[in-house]
Amino acid sequence: MKRLLLLSAAVLLGACSKEEAPPEPVRPVLSVEVKALNQENLGRFAGSIQARYESNVGFRVPGRIASRNVDVGAEVQKGALLATLDPTDQQNQLRSAQGDLARVQAQLINAQANARRQQELFNRGVGAQAQLDIAQTDLKTTQASLDQARAAVNQAQDQLNYVELRTDHKAIVTAWSAEAGQVVTAGQQVVTLAQPDIKEAVIDLPDTLVDDLPADVVFQVASQLDPSITSTAIVREIEPQAQSATRTRRARLSLTDTPPGFHLGTAISVTLSSEIKPRLELPASALQEVDGKTRIWIVDPQTQTVAPREVSLISRTDDTVVVANGVKSGERVVSAGVNSLKPGQKVRIDEGSPQ
Incomplete structure (x- = not known):
């Protein structure tokens, strides 16, 4: 009887040892959706909104300025009196x-x-x-x-x-070059007037960049104070010679449209971009180097599992990589923790993953 009990216990222990191991826990991961890029950013520069047409005006006769009737920033109508000389x-x-x-x-x-x-x-x-x-x-x-x-x-x-200096068009006073009591000669610059109807973006570009600008370059213009105020622009003219001190050349850009928020003197941020062949950009943390090969982990949305896939790199920075193949736009890629994944492993996409 005792021998039968021992035999039964041994059979039960053997059966327990043959049971399957418990399933691996579902691993939470961060992921991103792959999106194709069709533009290349060439740089970001600061500038301002200026009038396309400005005129430096002065008296047609010499004399001593007796009065200055408007200040900088004033908007004047045609025929407005700007200043007078002692008559x-x-x-x-x-x-x-x-x-x-x-x-x-x-x-x-x-x-x-x-x-x-x-x-x-x-x-x-x-x-x-x-x-x-x-x-x-x-x-x-x-x-x-x-x-x-x-x-x-x-x-x-x-x-x-002529001792009265008047404007012959609607304008905004942008600068004074002489003050009351000053003696001026005929034709000497006294005041600068800007026509407010046509505005443009003005920036300074590095001389080396100007020579390499693509013909189809697009400028994205945004207000620095309110980035929601935006427009696009194209090159109207670029100074032929760089400034000796800064090695930059002034570029004047024609705006596609002029939002009301683009006042004269508005500080702007201008981003240069150019149309390129569509390519795919991923976080650098999504890459895994194995046996000299570069791969990423693709998330299967149906089975909620991951699988490795080899990719070819075009370029790489500290934060991002550009890949040529191995992944398609719209697929989801694990963006963190790739070194602890296994093929076919169940994952859970965290709610905070970038979309």
């Missing part, structure tokens, strides 16, 4: 020209009267032809002097009008 010199010139005109007008009256007298005497046969010719010549000379005096008065009047 004393121009007023004196006008009075002098008006005096000369009055004198010549009096001379003309005498010349006309003398010409009439000589003509009457000649007609009665008591006047000489020579005297008549002299009188008529004097009349023509005085008439020419009158025309000249009138032109001088008009010119003096214009000179007096």
Whole structure:
């Protein structure tokens, strides 16, 4: 009887030893969905919104600035008074020209009267032809002097009008180069005006980058204060020569559209990108090096298991890698903990995994 009990116990122990091992626990993993990239970022640069058309204006006559009527940033309409000169010199010139005109007008009256007298005497046969010719010549000379005096008065009047500096178009005052009390010459820059209707983005690009810009380069423009205000732009012009101190060349970009938030002087951030052949970018942590080969782990959404797959690298940085093949857009790849995975292992995608 005792021997039967021992035999039964041995049979039970052998049966227990043949039971399957407990299933491996489901492993939580972080993963990312593969997305194809069709643009290449070439850099990010700071710049500002400026007017495409600016004009540096000044007085058409010399003099001392008597008043400055607007400040920087003011928006002015066509014909607005910007500044004035002391008009004393121009007023004196006008009075002098008006005096000369009055004198010549009096001379003309005498010349006309003398010409009439000589003509009457000649007609009665008591006047000489020579005297008549002299009188008529004097009349023509005085008439020419009158025309000249009138032109001088008009010119003096214009000179007096030029002591007022007015704008000939709607504009925004962006800079003053002279102050009240300063003596300026004719044509000297006094104020800078910008036409606010057409705006553009202005940035400084490294000289080495300008030469390598693709023909289809696209500029993404965003406000630094409010990145939601964006636009795209294309190159309008680039300075042909780099600045000696910074080795940069100023680029002016035509905006595709101009959001209301793009005011003159708005600080912007400009990103350069170019169309490229679609490629796939992954986190560097998704790679696993095994026996000299590079592989990643693909998550099967149906079975919730993982499987390794070899990939070929195009480029690599500290944070990301670009692969040429071995994975498709839309597949999900394990992005962390790849060294502890096994083929066919059950996984659970954490809710915090990037989508």
